[in-house]
Amino acid sequence: MLGHALNPHCAFCHLPRISGYPLCEHCHADLPWLLPEQNQPLSNHVNSLSAFAYRPPISNLLLGIKFGKNLHELATLGELTSTGLLPQLEQIPEAILPVPLHAARLHKRGFNQALELARPLAKQLGVPLLTDVIRRSKATQPQTELDSAQRQYNLRQAFQLDKPLRHKRLAIFDDVITTGATTRELASLLLNNGAEQVEIWSCARAILRQSHELTP
Ligand SMILES: [Zn+2]
Structure with a gap:
């Protein structure tokens, strides 16, 4: 670089x-590198891998990026995420799908942090980043304001397939996984529309309950 x-x-x-x-x-x-045994599957069908536990300094960096303060650190954090995830991969997916932001939020923020964080990883693996297949069709309420059941309801039909899936093995990428509700919803959509294998990857994963309060 x-x-x-x-x-x-x-x-x-x-x-x-x-x-x-x-x-x-x-x-x-x-750095709070996530231990392999902390990468619990999010459901029976969906494996999950994260580079870090959602703790300082990673949590502070992610919050700073989200609020547009430390944008120059996006590339650094993307590289660190790649360093943490690469040794954990058992197989390489055909493509990486960063969790999309709703158009209004993307316009306000100017970038999708999940997409930016996934760039170094996609480059290292030589696989495409899918940015126009899935649309966030509903501006969901911030997940922090909701309990677990409300989160699931909030996310129902939050995503929409914009074009046919051309890949069978996909990795969904998000910046932070908390309950996993968002990424599970997206994984179901992919699996119901032709994907055969879906993994969920993230920069960080919340391990403690109180960490939920700090995440989207
Ligand atoms: Zn140093």
């Missing part, structure tokens, strides 16, 4: 970074 080549310092502190990597050894070791 040209940006890193020009900057020999860690993206998080003043120490020299690991060659070809955005962070120094200390910051790399301090």
Whole structure:
């Protein structure tokens, strides 16, 4: 990466970074990498893999990105996500589908953080990012304001297939998985429309209940 080549310092502190990597050894070791046994499946049919537990500094970075503060850190976090997920993959999907934002929210924010975070991973794996297959057809209420049952109802028919699926094996990618309600809804839609295998990947996964309050 040209940006890193020009900057020999860690993206998080003043120490020299690991060659070809955005962070120094200390910051790399301090990240809340998710343990393999914490990657519980979200349902019988849907496997789930995340790079990190939703804890600082990852949670702070994600919130900063969402509110448009630390946009330059999107690329760094995308690279770290790729570093955490790649060794966990048992097989490579045909394509990655970042969870879409509703058009109004995308317009307001200017970017979809799930898409941006998935870019380094898609590049490393050499698979396409699907951005025009699924549309978020309903502006859902913020999930933080709802309990688990309300979340499921809130998400019903939140997504719509815009064109026929051309891939059978897909990975859905989201920035954060909390209850998994959003991604499960999307996985069902894909599986009901020709997908044969769907995994859910994310940058971070909330492990503690109180973490729900901080996520979308
Ligand atoms: Zn550092």
